[in-house]
Amino acid sequence: MNIDNLADEYLEELKNIKRYSFYTLKSYTEDLNDFINYCNKYFKISASDISEKFIKSYLMTLNERELEKKSISRKLSTLRGMFKFAYQRNYVNLNPTGMISNPKAKRKLPEVVPTKSILEVYNIVDKEDKNPKLTKAIIELLYGCALRVSELCQLNRIDLDLKEKIIKVRGKGNKMRIVPIGDKSIIIISEYLSDKVYPNFISALLFDDKGKRIYPRFVHRIISKYLSKVTDIKKKSPHILRHSAATHMLDNGADLRAVKEILGHENLSTTQIYTHVSIERLKSTYKKAHPKS
Secondary structure: OEHHHHHHHHHHHHHHHOOOOHHHHHHHHHHHHHHHHHHHHOOOOEHHHOOHHHHHHHHHHHHHOOOOHHHHHHHHHHHHHHHHHHHHOOOOOOOOOOOOOOOOOOOOOOOOOOHHHHHHHHHHHHHHOOOHHHHHHHHHHHHHOOOOHHHHHHOEHHHEEOOOOEEEEEOHHHOEEEEEOOHHHHHHHHHHHOOOOOOOOOOEOOEOOOOOEOOHHHHHHHHHHHHOOOOOOOOOOHHHHHHHHHHHHHHOOOOHHHHHHHHOOOOHHHHOHHHHHHHHHHHHHHHHHOOOO
């Protein structure tokens, strides 16, 4: 099978059968296009022409382009999925990615914004923002409910149940989960809803001044703008609020498995990174405050 046709068929599988989100599909498409361009450079037309050695040469090229190991691992994961798909359908006799390991990378602890700084953001928003209700609702859902930015942008009005204090979230792989909403979050979200009119319950929960559903780049701009005013951490993305929410929950004694469910992690090991963040924060506090440190 032609490598271009294989990629198209695989993406259709992810879209229509596995129901991957728009943003996940976009990432997969970019990864596959990058690989196909590499294949075209060396006249690799058929999927059966792709060997383990060729995949490794591609990974070496990515490394020479100085991509982060995390990005290389993601691209390799995309290729693994496609060639597994091809092997299962007998398009290739051998999966060339089967014996290739991910590049080893030291896992960095996620940065965290102190609770005090997040509360300070709300005061700045009230003074400076043209649409403070929307901005505060965005921050509250990202931090208060520990949502991913893609999950936030996909929310519809029907997903929110203020009476039951829950929100239905579509996570990775279109998996649904129920996330509780705290009383303080309900106050901010209710303020946002107070002057909103929804044509129907499947309308976007959060929309801009033009009535259009918010999108990731829009959210990134807002979060980067306001986090820059209260913190000097290097990365000021919406995901930092999710990291902060998870860490703060564990700091305050939350059960690890409960945090896993709130975050929508498939594996507990993914959630455990936040226990390391909490321990490091404890060590830092000890060193600063204890006379014997």
